[in-house]
Amino acid sequence: MKLDELRTLVVAVDTSTDMLACAVAWWTPEVFLDDTPSRACVEVLSSRDHACRRRANVELIETIDAALADAGMTRGDVGGYLVGRGPGSFTGVRIGISTAKGLACGANVPLMGASTLDACAWSAWQAGTRGRLAVAADAMRGEIYPALYDLDDEGPHRLFERERVVKAAAVAEEWAARVDAASLQLTGDGLVRHGALFEHMGLMEHALPRELWWPSGAGLLSAAASPEGLAAAGSTDPAAVLPVYTRLSDAEENERRRLGLSESPNAMLTGVAEELAGRHLQFRPMASADAEAMAELERVSFEGAGHAPWSATAFLSELDPDAAAARSWWVAHDDGELIGFAGGMVVDRDVEILDVAVAASHRRSGIARKLLAHVSYDAQVLGCTTSSLEVEDGNEAALSLYAELGYEAVGRRRSYYGAGRDAIVMHASLPLVLPLDPASPEPTAASARDWPLTVPQRSASELDLIARRQPVLAIESSCDETAVAVIDAEGNLLANQVSTQIDFHARFGGVVPEIASRKHVEVIVGVVDAALEEAGRSLGLGEGPLMPSELAAVGVTQGPGLVGALVVGVAFAKGFAYAADKPLICVNHLEGHLYANKLTTPDxxxxxxxxxxxxxxxxxxxxxxxxxxxxxxxxxxxxxxxxxxxxxxxxxxxxxxxxxxxxxxxxxxxxxxxxxxxxxxxxxxxxxxxxxxxxxxxxxxxxxxxxxxxxxxxxxxxxxxxxxxxxxxxxxxxxxxxxxxxxxxxxxxxxxxxxxxxxxxxxxxxxxxxxxPPQHACTDNAAMIAVVAGEKYRRGEFASLDVDADPNMTL
Structure with a gap:
């Protein structure tokens, strides 16, 4: 962890399993190379590890507070946070990471992530275990997260490249067939559910004591402090810390089947696309009924281009499930009219863009970008790492578009489009450089900046202005939009930021709860950053964004809504409020819609x-x-x-x-x-x-x-x-x-x-x-939540930090 001081107080938490792991420690870098520590010394001051089934969001903040008190410290002494990134319970991982993001953002300190499997291995090492260790972490659905380590006097060493999820029976057979099966030592909470299976395969003889089957706070600290842990952590920016996913959402698994794939890859990122679209357009996979309209658009778009346009039959052939190479074709339509399409073919980890066309009346509105975004996303799911295409030399609009997306000219095909009409061959690495909807903030805006942020030096008049305006920040994450707003004591909206997922969910015909939750975890830091930046400008502050410590309170939607989505907002808000030492205000989403009318009619x-x-x-x-x-x-x-x-x-x-x-x-x-x-x-x-x-x-x-x-x-x-x-x-x-x-x-x-x-x-x-209400305050937004939060702040209606999301909250 890159820290300004040689010794820093660090709080480590992990909620990936039924064990709430929490420890407070001094963290001291030992060796510096290019101003980056290659190893750190950890001195644990206190630990509050305890079983916590389904209550992590209720108990986490109070556990951190108690662990700090045990160590004789306060929240103001903390110089950094560490969180277990999983793999583990989807909800549990999100609670830990969302809370940790809020803590780090609220305190403006570094956040580091570490593997929960590594934490299990280090917990075993600290207990004196040496030799070959097998970790079987529970993944539900009859599956486990298997991991093998060699434990020597230096610590655990991975014998695998990346986390994966496998049926428990298959892992038991695989491990039983190993030449060292007789001496294999087992640990992990998967043994609770599948112990009999491993016993049947003769693998439980050297199982570690049951109390070592779960990760510990001390183990998480050691995992992060090791050279491997420091190398894997990368940035200490909270925006960059994401869960370890080993499978796609069920909806995305169905997408893979649509693309002709039967199994998920072992390593997944967030499972969500970055491209965003305006609500007036729809993007969906090509269907056979689109072939005629696509052929007509092709004819009109490329008339006189020097090559024969694709026919409807040619487009239909692209849907052949028995084609030798996988394809991805997407169409854009408006009011039922097909206005654009793009498609590509996968060849040896490269997606070759076969055709792109947009109706003349809809050009220069980002449609081609979004179509290519969908095709390239499919290509990544299919294992592609690059993309290639040909474009006619002299087609400046197309060349400019592809250059903006990250394509570079790598060759030329003479007379490809007819005598004297060359094709420029272009190549790009995936993912493409995709622009975002200008109405939405850059999801990872914070990662482009140094972290922690530089604390602005406020003048006395600026401090007085902030104190009088009493800004309240509000977070809304009940469904498929991550929204953050800031309102002042007079009801003036100082900031209103929304990151929408609408175009991504459109490919599935409706909101996919699992994807919505993943996206909230990914973008929430960036949206909060954007709102604080906007609030600073609105207040006329001369330097930097409004800081968390300058807020009067933090509000958040508690319910109703999608539980996985609500959990992210509530966990982040609690961590943010605790670290910034600000009161927390819980808001009923339905009441927010009611109060949105006060944005139009204050009286x-x-x-x-x-x-x-x-x-x-x-x-x-x-x-x-x-x-x-x-x-x-x-x-x-x-x-x-x-x-x-x-x-x-x-x-x-x-x-x-x-x-x-x-x-x-x-x-x-x-x-x-x-x-x-x-x-x-x-x-x-x-x-x-x-x-x-x-x-x-x-x-x-x-x-x-x-x-x-x-x-x-x-x-x-x-x-x-x-x-x-x-x-x-x-x-x-x-x-x-x-x-x-x-x-x-x-x-x-x-x-x-x-x-x-x-x-x-x-x-x-x-x-x-x-x-x-205003048009922008009808759909889910944080402005309406901020209005309610502002009213509650003035009435002193604050929530305790043990609240949880309430998906069934009523008006």
């Missing part, structure tokens, strides 16, 4: 009626006072946003469905198709959309069977009308029954212009003041 006050329409919730609420909510009715099945997504998927319009259906409905006739309005009787405030969804699917099936072309604008407009008519009628009834004279709306579907316009016009004619 909004109860009583009023509120409709929440999002991808996961549909409810009608009587807001009697802030914090006093009566839920009048909820959906019995699908939420409104969910129904939009399912209808769009049935029509092949991509994900998310709301924006594309809204655009189609602009030119459609809402009375063209009579779809049902469920639970539409007076006084019934419940919602049901499954019947409507089924009616739409039946209509599509009947029209297709009859050979009639479906007029998408009419279908979209009629579907919207069926949904929104019910929303209006129930809101009108609730206003009449309660006597409230104000109405507001929230959630992703609240961004729909037709719903907003209808509610404002129809209810406005009845003397009801209608408030709608």
């Amino acid at each position: 909004l006050e109860p009583p009023f009626i509120f409709t929440l329409v999002s991808g996961g919730h549909t409810m009608l609420v009587h807001v009697r006072a802030w914090g006093d909510y009566e839920v009048l009715g909820e959906t019995l099945d699908d939420a409104v946003g969910e129904a939009f997504d399912k209808v769009a998927k049935a029509l092949g319009l991509g994900y998310p469905g709301g924006p594309v259906i809204s655009r189609l409905a602009e030119t459609g006739n809402p009375r063209a198709i009579e779809f049902p309005r469920a639970l539409n009787s007076r006084g019934d405030y419940r919602f049901s959309l499954s019947g409507l969804k089924t009616a739409v699917a039946l209509y599509i099936e009947q029209e297709t069977a009859a050979g009639r072309t479906i007029h998408l604008p009419d279908l979209a407009a009629s579907f919207e009308a069926a949904v929104f008519d019910v929303q209006y009628k129930k809101a009108k009834g609730a206003l009449r029954e309660t006597g409230a004279r104000e109405y507001c709306i929230g959630g992703g579907v609240a961004a729909n212009p037709h719903l907003r316009r209808m509610m404002i016009e129809k209810l406005g004619r009845q003397g009801i003041r209608v408030t709608v």
